[in-house]
Amino acid sequence: MSIISDLSKAVRCCRQDEVFCEDVTFTQFIILDTVAGNESLDMARLHEILAVDKSTTTRLVAPLIRRNLIVREKAGHDSRAATLRLTVEGKEVWEKVWQCLISFIRSIQEAIPEKKRKSALEGIQVFLCALQNASAMRCAGNAGSECCRCADPA
Amino acid sequence: MSIISDLSKAVRCCRQDEVFCEDVTFTQFIILDTVAGNESLDMARLHEILAVDKSTTTRLVAPLIRRNLIVREKAGHDSRAATLRLTVEGKEVWEKVWQCLISFIRSIQEAIPEKKRKSALEGIQVFLCALQNASAMRCAGNAGSECCRCADPA
DNA sequence: AACCATAGTTGTATAATACAACTAAAAAAC
DNA sequence: GTTTTTTAGTTGTATTATACAACTATGGTT
Numbered sequence: 001m002s003i004i005s006d007l008s009k010a011v012r013c014c015r016q017d018e019v020f021c022e023d024v025t026f027t028q029f030i031i032l033d034t035v036a037g038n039e040s041l042d043m044a045r046l047h048e049i050l051a052v053d054k055s056t057t058t059r060l061v062a063p064l065i066r067r068n069l070i071v072r073e074k075a076g077h078d079s080r081a082a083t084l085r086l087t088v089e090g091k092e093v094w095e096k097v098w099q100c101l102i103s104f105i106r107s108i109q110e111a112i113p114e115k116k117r118k119s120a121l122e123g124i125q126v127f128l129c130a131l132q133n134a135s136a137m138r139c140a141g142n143a144g145s146e147c148c149r150c151a152d153p154a
Numbered sequence: 155m156s157i158i159s160d161l162s163k164a165v166r167c168c169r170q171d172e173v174f175c176e177d178v179t180f181t182q183f184i185i186l187d188t189v190a191g192n193e194s195l196d197m198a199r200l201h202e203i204l205a206v207d208k209s210t211t212t213r214l215v216a217p218l219i220r221r222n223l224i225v226r227e228k229a230g231h232d233s234r235a236a237t238l239r240l241t242v243e244g245k246e247v248w249e250k251v252w253q254c255l256i257s258f259i260r261s262i263q264e265a266i267p268e269k270k271r272k273s274a275l276e277g278i279q280v281f282l283c284a285l286q287n288a289s290a291m292r293c294a295g296n297a298g299s300e301c302c303r304c305a306d307p308a
Numbered sequence: 309a310a311c312c313a314t315a316g317t318t319g320t321a322t323a324a325t326a327c328a329a330c331t332a333a334a335a336a337a338c
Numbered sequence: 339g340t341t342t343t344t345t346a347g348t349t350g351t352a353t354t355a356t357a358c359a360a361c362t363a364t365g366g367t368t
Contacts, residue, residue: 004259006282007161008180009205025323030159044346051163053326058348060324080333080346104288105158111284116277120284123270123277124157128164130265130274134258135164179354198315207357212317214355234315234364 021100022093028064029101032086032094035070040083042075069093175254176247182218183255186240186248189224194237196229223247 024032034049035041047057061084064070069090075081086094112120178186188203189195201211215238218224223244229235240248266274 007164007278008184009286026162027324030162042346047347052324054347055327055349056325063323075346078334078346080331082347101158108281108284108288111287112280116280119273120277120280121157123274124161124281126266126270126274127262127278128157128160130262131164133265134262181355196315201316206355208316209318209358210356217354229315232315232365234362236316 021097024093024097027060029094029097031060031064032069032090032097035084035086036091036094040073040085043072043082043084046084064090175251178247178251181214183248183251185214185218186223186244186251189238189240190245190248194227194239197226197236197238200238218244 021029030050031046034046043057043061046061047054050057050060052060061070061072065072068087070084071087072082072084075083109117175183184204185200188200197211197215200215201208204211204214206214215224215226219226222241224238225241226236226238229237263271
């Protein structure tokens with residue numbers, strides 16, 4: 001139990017620099033990073049990746065558009081759909097935050113005794129898989145249960 | 155890098171049942187649990203444990219008081235200070251959510267191959283320590299740096 | 309008595325998130 | 339070709355968590 005609360009605290013600790021770098025939140029960076037990995041990206045694809053409500057995707061992208069880090073265009077195949085691309089400024093910001101994050105991750109790795117690094121990374125991956133599976137199972141398994149109300153699993 | 159984003163996603167997955175159980179969020183449960191572990195608890199102690207701003211502690215506790223799960227009293231030693239206690243109803247809700255959580259944690263454990271359980275738990279603990287250390291170091295180490303703005307480490 | 313520090317609250321604000329309802333476009337059914 | 343259904347994304351509304359600044363009231367120090 002304390003692991004989950006520690007997990008939650010650790011992630012908040014991480015996100016506490018909510019204005020993470022270049023006035024970009026961690027979630028916003030995830031979006032920049034996802035869009036950077038493609039010439040352009042469908043909104044539909046983005047909210048699949050983010051695993052949030054479509055409305056949330058719209059809200060998360062809006063400040064990045066407002067700040068001219070991302071530009072939104074009509075998709076060729078469907079006028080309802082939109083595609084996203086990084087602007088020149090968006091690429092610059094993405095690079096800067098990326099460097100920031102790299103050094104942060106490096107300091108995490110350096111804080112782990114070298115002999116334990118491999119098993120730590122394996123351990124956490126196994127745990128995260130289990131956590132996600134358990135969450136998915138809980139939603140499905142408890143469907144209709146009054147005890148728990150669940151959103152769709154990611 | 156993807157570990158941190160997976161971590162963030164996993165914790166959100168966990169907290170996605172934000173109305174976790176009995177209409178209590180995960181953070182609210184943490185508070186109930188912390189208060190339950192003591193006959194009564196100082197607010198000052200609570201916000202040390204939560205590692206958030208004092209104002210945030212006030213905000214987090216308010217809905218629990220409003221719903222009569224927690225009661226706030228003046229501390230004996232200092233009229234400015236407040237102490238918190240669970241009500242009878244608060245204890246009932248705590249027990250219910252606790253059971254919920256226990257079965258959730260059990261399903262996480264069951265989702266991990268038995269042979270890997272010990273190393274997974276060790277791995278994640280090592281990682282979380284490193285993450286928290288890295289966060290603290292980053293705030294301290296970068297003090298004054300324009301690149302990163304930091305809140306106080308936890 | 310005056311000044312400083314502390315405990316907690318309140319005003320203000322941001323970020324993330326979701327549900328319901330909506331518009332407009334595309335796909336399916338007839 | 340028309341009608342109905344589905345889909346992509348937006349908007350209204352709302353909650354939760356969080357922090358900074360400023361505040362009041364109380365306690366501690368000089």
